[in-house]
Amino acid sequence: MKFTYLLSAFLATLAATSPIATVSDPAENTELVTRADNAVESAELVARSPTVEETPQYAAIKAKHSNLKKDHYYYFYVTWPRGSIIQGDHETKAEVEELRNSLGFDHIGIIVGQVTETEKTVKKKSTLIKNFQARLFHLTKDKSGKSVFTMTEWKSDHKPLRFGGETNKRKHDAVKRKAQDWIEDHPTYNVQTNNCNTFVHNIATSL
Structure with a gap:
């Protein structure tokens, strides 16, 4: 009896002091691996971004129209x-004052262009340059009175x-021809009927 008792006590002590093996949850391990992969992927995306x-031209038009799209x-x-x-410009003082009183400013022009995005890489560092490539069109009076x-x-x-609107490549490319046609049809400057404002709004109508 004594021997049996001692053996039982020894086995009980041994069981209490031995490490207990645990079975991990496969789903939990998968979740940990997924989190680690996502963290690595996010870090790589940040590194690659x-x-x-923004050029001064892009920043200037963005302030007037925030919904700008590439191309x-x-x-x-x-x-x-x-x-x-x-x-x-060789308008007379009286002409400038008449124009100013009717328009609220001395002169007006129109800019037409395209939003571009160009990526440049220098020493593995990438920079995305946003720009507005545009041309300015406006009408003046020369010394002889011609427009x-x-x-x-x-x-x-x-x-x-001031934001005018969105247009397309075909109309954008035709602006120069449109401006030349206006000058051919309206060769003489007139502060009331053929001034900087009438010219600009004729261009805008074609856009």
């Missing part, structure tokens, strides 16, 4: 505040802008 850089075409009105000097239109690459210069 390019830095976004889409837009047009905006640009105005010269009172007292501005307009290069190449002339000017077409230049538009650079943001902090003149007031």
Whole structure:
């Protein structure tokens, strides 16, 4: 009896001090692996995401129309505040004042262009450059009293802008021809019927 008792006690002590094997839940292990994979993937996406850089032109039009889309075409009105000097314009003081009183500003033009996104990589660092490639069109009066239109690459210069609308490539590409047609049909400047404002709104109608 003594031997049996001692053996039972020994076995009980041994069971109490031995580590207990546990069976892990396969579903729990799968969840942990999935979380780890997602964390690695998120880190890789952050590392690969390019830095976004906006040109002054893009930032200027974005302030007037936030819903800009890559490769889409837009047009905006640009105005010269009172007292501005307009290069190449030979309107008389009386003409400028008449125009200013009717429009509220000294001069107006229209910019038409396309939103572009270009990715550049330097030393494994990518930068996404957002830009608005546009041309500025406006009409002035020359020394002889003729109407002339000017077409230049538009650079943001902090003149007031107003959103005009969205257009397409075909109409965008036709603006220069439209401006030339207007000058051919309206060769003489007239502060009431053939001024910077009538020219701009004729262009806008085609867009």
